[in-house]
Amino acid sequence: MTAKPKLALYWAASCGGCEIAVLAIDEKILEVAAAFDIVLWPVAIDAKVRDVEKMADKSIDVCLFNGSIRNSEQEYMAQLLRRKSKILVAFGSCAHEGCIPGLANLSGREAIFDYVYKKSPSVDNPQGIVPQPEYEAPEGTLHIPVFYDTVKTLDQTVDVDYYVPGCPPEAENIYAIVKAVVAGLGGAPLPPPGTVLGKETTVCDECARTRAEKKITGFKRTWEMIPNETDCLLEQGLVCLGLATRAGCGALCPKVNSPCIGCHGPNVEVEDFGARMMTALASVIDSQDPVEIRRIIQEGIPDPVGTFYRFSLPHSLLRRSALSGNGH
Amino acid sequence: MSDERFEPKIIAFLCNWCSYRAADLAGTARMKYQPNVRTIRVMCSGRVDPAFVLKAFALGADGVMIAGCHPGECHYLEQNYKAMRRYEMLRHTLLAMGVEDHRLRLQWASAAEGNVLSAAINEMIEQVRALGPLNWPRFWSENGGHQEAIERLPHEHAEALEVSR
Numbered sequence: 411m412t413a414k415p416k417l418a419l420y421w422a423a424s425c426g427g428c429e430i431a432v433l434a435i436d437e438k439i440l441e442v443a444a445a446f447d448i449v450l451w452p453v454a455i456d457a458k459v460r461d462v463e464k465m466a467d468k469s470i471d472v473c474l475f476n477g478s479i480r481n482s483e484q485e486y487m488a489q490l491l492r493r494k495s496k497i498l499v500a501f502g503s504c505a506h507e508g509c510i511p512g513l514a515n516l517s518g519r520e521a522i523f524d525y526v527y528k529k530s531p532s533v534d535n536p537q538g539i540v541p542q543p544e545y546e547a548p549e550g551t552l553h554i555p556v557f558y559d560t561v562k563t564l565d566q567t568v569d570v571d572y573y574v575p576g577c578p579p580e581a582e583n584i585y586a587i588v589k590a591v592v593a594g595l596g597g598a599p600l601p602p603p604g605t606v607l608g609k610e611t612t613v614c615d616e617c618a619r620t621r622a623e624k625k626i627t628g629f630k631r632t633w634e635m636i637p638n639e640t641d642c643l644l645e646q647g648l649v650c651l652g653l654a655t656r657a658g659c660g661a662l663c664p665k666v667n668s669p670c671i672g673c674h675g676p677n678v679e680v681e682d683f684g685a686r687m688m689t690a691l692a693s694v695i696d697s698q699d700p701v702e703i704r705r706i707i708q709e710g711i712p713d714p715v716g717t718f719y720r721f722s723l724p725h726s727l728l729r730r731s732a733l734s735g736n737g738h
Numbered sequence: 739m740s741d742e743r744f745e746p747k748i749i750a751f752l753c754n755w756c757s758y759r760a761a762d763l764a765g766t767a768r769m770k771y772q773p774n775v776r777t778i779r780v781m782c783s784g785r786v787d788p789a790f791v792l793k794a795f796a797l798g799a800d801g802v803m804i805a806g807c808h809p810g811e812c813h814y815l816e817q818n819y820k821a822m823r824r825y826e827m828l829r830h831t832l833l834a835m836g837v838e839d840h841r842l843r844l845q846w847a848s849a850a851e852g853n854v855l856s857a858a859i860n861e862m863i864e865q866v867r868a869l870g871p872l873n874w875p876r877f878w879s880e881n882g883g884h885q886e887a888i889e890r891l892p893h894e895h896a897e898a899l900e901v902s903r
């Protein structure tokens with residue numbers, strides 16, 4: 411019997427939802443366990459990093475890596491798993507685009523430490539201690555990972571072969587990918603490297619609501635109105651991001667009267683999610699008066715970065731906001 | 739501080755039908771406008787995707803100008819109104835990301851208004867000069883000794899292995 415292909419699953423800066431998503435394939439997880447020899451999966455099996463370090467390069471067939479990179483230990487693991495894996499998959503929105511942890515890019519290490527360890531109302535830290543990467547203990551020097559100013563995507567850290575979109579990816583898609591990879595290892599053609607393994611249409615294409623090319627004179631926030639259940643939410647004045655977002659979810663949110671927030675990432679050929687949405691929203695505003703346009707935008711979109719880049723700030727063209735004190 | 743005067747790099751997207759000709763006019767008439775501007779000709783201000791502007795900043799531009807025909811005079815009818823709305827979207831978003839107001843400018847100039855365009859460019863250069871260099875990619879660099887920390891890890895793992903045996 412030939413040895414089973416080796417599979418690794420790893421997480422960096424993520425919420426753990428991608429791990430749960432893998433388990434959401436239900437009993438098919440048994441097929442995965444049957445098809446692969448799982449060599450690393452911190453959430454489910456007791457394997458050690460040092461065992462991976464000792465493996466020959468490229469001896470892991472597939473690594474599903476979720477989470478973005480926000481400290482030196484995560485970067486090390488990304489490099490290690492890249493070296494050891496034939497196929498490295500950026501699994502889920504954090505690895506692909508930076509996702510929610512990436513919103514930290516509106517701030518920097520100093521400001522984050524200052525709030526989290528000193529200013530947050532629930533903190534009691536009279537000595538103002540913040541994490542130090544190096545600490546001299548009687549037993550010797552101790553290290554913890556270096557916390558980054560800027561959260562990175564996996565492909566800003568190491569080369570990535572494929573991307574699986576979604577926060578988190580849908581069970582259906584995960585299983586299809588695992589099957590495709592198994593087939594690929596058996597000699598079936600694999601998609602070209604760099605492919606996002608998902609549909610190439612938008613959430614709007616999956617949405618059953620009626621679009622009538624109606625223009626609007628103001629954006630509303632979800633708590634300000636109850637939209638009707640048939641017309642396009644954007645045309646009712648809600649900032650719905652379906653136009654820029656890759657299909658795959660079945661337009662779940664619009665289906666329950668809630669606008670798309672873009673968790674499935676940019677559709678194919680959307681270079682910058684926010685730019686695509688700025689264009690889309692600019693064309694529904696019914697005004698040719700600069701003063702009025704400015705008012706509509708300021709009132710209706712009070713948090714443009716959080717709205718346009720909720721899932722993709724590190725992956726965006728600018729990657730982060732301006733950082734004071736980084737002026738070398 | 740060095741004594742050298744900071745020369746801002748400004749990317750200008752100029753509409754083929756108006757501002758590009760205006761720039762040409764400003765050029766042929768030897769009207770004064772400074773050499774800090776790299777112009778990119780587009781068929782209409784409505785062709786300027788917000789991604790072009792973001793990319794210019796991401797690649798190190800200190801300022802970006804979008805110039806088009808006066809409202810009501812666009813060759814493609816309403817496209818410059820679209821440019822106007824996209825500009826407002828961009829401005830709102832860039833301000834939230836810490837890019838100062840004067841670094842992005844929307845300018846109307848007809849083909850005959852070489853003087854208007856060159857004055858606008860000169861004014862923008864001075865405003866951006868006063869703000870100083872933007873050099874956006876500098877915000878992406880880490881300076882907390884992360885490289886050393888990464889290189890240390892395999893050794894520490896090996897040591898941990900020794901101890902656990």
Ligand code: SF4
Nearest residue numbers: 614617642643650652
């Ligand atoms: S904008 Fe939103 S509500 Fe409208 S069609 Fe697209 S997904 Fe559906």
Ligand code: FES
Nearest residue numbers: 753782806807813
């Ligand atoms: S043709 Fe000049 S702005 Fe449209």
